[in-house]
Amino acid sequence: MREINEQIISSVAQQATIIRRHILTMLGEAGSGHPGGSLSAADILACLYFWGLNIDPSQPAWPDRDRFVLSKGHAAPVLYATLAEKGYFPRELLNTLRKLGSPLQGHPDRLKLPGVEASTGSLGQGISWAVGMALAGKVDKKDYRVYALLGDGELEEGIVWEALMAGAQYNLDNLLAFVDYNGLQIDGPITEVMSPEPIPDKWRAFGWEVLEINGHQVREIMEAMNQAEQVKGKPTVIIAHTIKGKGCSFMEGRAEWHGTAPKPEQVAQALCELNS
């Protein structure tokens, strides 16, 4: 259980805004990448890295650290922005996103960047890694917790459900998953492309404790994380209702901003909005 108060909430919310600013700037600089699903996850990552996770940026390989796996690896910009703000590497590196020789690959590469726990991008594999990490924690009787963030479209991958079965089978109560439930995937609304609904019922049926929250309300995210820590004998999922492109008026709720970078004038407009 970690303390939640107005001051902490306000400071984490500020971090989320800083992260969103980085996301827009770095994607504008890169000229390609995935803004929609990065912006929708910014509040969750801010809560994790600036409140919830037991980590030390000066020791990225500390064996007892909590682990966070970005299973929806295409949202790499939100992870990079967060890691830079947390102090894993200099902020200047953010402008090298997707460029030749950069450690900030289009999708996270654990071999290239400190703080990246899993090489993800091919959807569904991250949650499977996370199950393995949580299992290792049980084998070693360690107290660390493992967190994973999945997209809702990602739930269409079969391996996700294999991993969920395993999480329940091995009673991994040290594992907490988030679903960034923004309702959109590249080709359109998830319910039209290949519906993973009803999402909460499915996770429940697979043996997980299910919590549902507004994924942009810092207090709700924190309270759900605290609640998840009390669940014993099974893993928990927080289904976070979010808005794709959150914080950027012309991107919000639009599938076409899944994998298109903003142009310089659009970046400028978006940054203005975030300032106001």
Added chain:
Amino acid sequence: MDKQATRDAYGQALVELGHMYEDIIVMDADLSKSTKTADFAKVFPGRFFNAGIAEQNLMGMAAGLSTCGKVVFASTFAIFATGRAYEIVRNSLAYGKLNVKVCATHAGLTVGEDGGSHQSVEDIALMRSVPNMKVVVPADGVSTRQALFKIYEQEGPFYLRLGRPAVPVIYDQSLELEIGRGIELKNGPDATLIACGLMVAPCLEAARLLEEQGIKVSVIDMHTIKPLDVDLVVRKARETGAILTAEEHSIIGGLGSAVCEAVCQAFPVPVCRLGINDVFGQSGTPDQLLQHYGLNIENIVKNVNKIMEMKRL
């Protein structure tokens, strides 16, 4: 001659390793009695995890475990390890350069009666072409055990290809196997037979028959297909001028291809690739299948005579 299946040797060696090293985790996908990981599970129940019939998650979980300092041996049949789970092996294990050893049994035709759906004839090709992945195909039980110990010691992903049927024991305990170093079992000047897995024993027998015909061949056990012992291959190409490769695998992308790639750049000589000729297998006993697809002593002898002809041209 004593016989032992390489999967049996694997199961026993895993238990030995388990006693020696605390960091070993063994995983399976509901085939532990067949892959012989059940031996380990019995002795170390707390370090064995069944993924159920879910090979993709088998590899993904292995990935996660390995990032927490575990050396994971993940087993299932070769067809599922390299086929069903290919992209997880590629993107999680190899791209992440993780310390996971994919130890697949029931490779090749000698799965037998289960038929073509279960006979992996392309697994070496798939694994060999993935960066960071190393590929080992031991010939008998003794070399399987040694290979497993070496694979444990070497950080990074490996593909260990094992078989279902009992095969002749070629080596005694004095063997000192080294990953990436082919073993010259026989030295002769007329041609070189390079084999892996269960084709090593018939090559040795073919060499004996050829000697009766006055043809003296070299025989190499090329247990490591990647990284290939290029120096040895090229040296034998120079010394003998003709090569025959033999493998229980498609002639596309396996040992034969690897040998051709090596000699064509350094010292081109005729190479005959004995293997499965770009077809799927079928049901039958292992022996019948090896006969049917030409993976037998007679065919080795016949083809050595052929490459000897080519050498004279």
